[in-house]
Amino acid sequence: MNKSFFIKNNNSRCNIIIKSNYIQNYLNKLIRKKRKIFCIVDINVKYLVKEILELDNCTIIFIKANESIKNIKVYNKICEKLLIKKIDRNSIIVAIGGGTIGDLVGFVASTLLRGIEFILIPTTLLAQVDSSIGGKNGINTPFGKNLIGTFKQPNEVVIDTDVLRTLSKREMKSGYAEIIKHALIKDFKFFKWLDKNYKKIFNLNNKILREAVSKSIEIKLWYVKRDSKEELISDNSRAMLNFGHTIGHALETNYKYSNKLNHGEAISIGMITEAKISQKFGYLNNKNLELILGHFKRTNLKIFDPQIKNKKTIDILLNDKKNSNNQINIVLLRRVGSSFFKRNIDIKKITDIINKI
Ligand SMILES: NC(=O)c1ccc[n+]([C@@H]2O[C@H](COP(=O)([O-])OP(=O)(O)OC[C@H]3O[C@@H](n4cnc5c(N)ncnc54)[C@H](O)[C@@H]3O)[C@@H](O)[C@H]2O)c1
Ligand SMILES: [Zn+2]
Structure with a gap:
């Protein structure tokens, strides 16, 4: 069963695709676009990007994800790395990982250069059923969770339940x-x-x-x-x-x-x-x-x-x-x-x- 949803708000639209065994195909297709692609990937699912590792138009940043990455320091580091690699407003950012990667990268994408197109590829069950849906992005502060953030829908969410096989x-x-x-x-x-x-x-x-x-x-x-x-x-x-x-x-x-x-x-x-x-x-x-x-x-x-x-x-x-x-x-x-x-x-x-x- 393949399924897709579509959500449209005032100035944004988001496709949600649910498909089996699909991510590598999807990424191979994406990098054929004549645009710079920046993937921010949870190290636990690095196998998903092995076929696109060394391509000219694709930069990959690996992160060891957990709740503690959702902070202003990691946000800064990612923004700097993307700027060094000359990200521009025509680039696409892809977040591949659980909800922490999605929330953080969504926040980067919705603020850097005043907003860059982004795609979420959620790899935990939590991210597939919840955090990748609805356009809330953000980071934590010592005063509480998600206190700094934005509302911005990703352009696409690609859900493949096969990736859950490695999840604890x-x-x-x-x-x-x-x-x-x-x-x-x-x-x-x-x-x-x-x-x-x-x-x-x-x-x-x-x-x-x-x-x-x-x-x-x-x-x-x-x-x-x-x-x-x-x-x-x-x-x-x-x-x-x-x-x-x-x-x-x-x-x-x-x-x-x-x-x-x-x-x-x-x-x-x-x-x-x-x-x-x-x-x-x-x-x-x-x-x-x-x-x-x-x-x-x-x-x-x-x-x-x-x-x-x-x-x-x-x-x-x-x-x-x-x-x-x-x-x-x-x-x-x-x-x-x-x-x-x-x-x-x-x-x-x-x-x-x-x-x-
Ligand atoms: N934006 C929203 O609307 C929203 C909604 C709900 C939750 N959230 C946020 O989501 C976050 C929690 O997300 P989470 O539970 O995905 O946490 P997470 O991103 O920390 O992932 C949990 C663990 O699973 C690992 N992992 C990820 N994919 C894997 C895979 N396929 N195989 C093996 N290991 C894998 C990660 O490396 C990590 O160690 C919280 O920060 C929460 O606030 C946001
Ligand atoms: Zn929740």
Whole structure:
């Protein structure tokens, strides 16, 4: 099954292609264009560029990717390397790697020379179902995640689930967390389907995996198309995609983005905590909470970390770019498949609930 999506905003358009065994062909075709190509590649997938390594119009920069590369120093270094190699506004930048490479390179491409065409080739499940979709680019600061960034769609996203064969089980689970998030906020049927098929996803059954990736992208695009810049007009806002992320990001920041807790693990804990908050406030009934907890336990997703009770995590929560005046804005659930944005909850109420978990 090949599939493609197309998204158009005011001044940008993006093709999303889902195809098997395709990346090397795609790159071979791309470098035939009479334009300078700059590939920024995660060292873990360097085999993908082996056929285009020594070409005149193609510069390749390898990076050992992890969350800590999303910072201003690495951003500077990449910009300088590209400028030394005489990048111009007619060049194309290609990011090949997981979400950290995609976020960072997207930020480079959308700012360098006031914006250069770019292509994302996501190689983790998380990047395929989430981070490469929707045009958010950015880097972290010690004050929090993604606090510096841009909204700019890549020109193309090329998704090939075959590259996931080398991905660790831990990273597969991290990506799965974003898939289940899409089901929880918007699609009960998809949740039930995942509950039936999750083993096949983890075992890399190509057909099921592609179906999960494609459905996930469809849900994310549904929100992006309605609210590309997260302007929070209604419960159809892109902000719903932040379910699990308010607490998840605070945890990640507390862990200083170290490998002790990856993004999917942090938001898994965040989703369960925010589901519990939804239940304590009386929005989500016990049956739905049990459904969610049951699925997280079966799939072995993380549901707790003692650091959520740490005062530092709470302080970071208050610094979240969405919050102010000791009050928290957060996405909650009404039931599996339905979410809404709750404004101005007193932080004390949240900490009371968290401390009893
Ligand atoms: N922009 C957005 O809308 C958005 C949405 C969700 C998440 N994100 C961001 O995405 C980032 C997380 O992305 P991630 O989980 O992909 O992390 P990552 O890029 O660090 O990749 C995880 C690990 O997998 C390795 N890897 C990548 N592809 C591989 C492959 N095919 N085989 C073997 N190893 C491979 C990487 O080298 C890395 O060690 C976070 O920074 C998060 O904030 C952004
Ligand atoms: Zn996320």
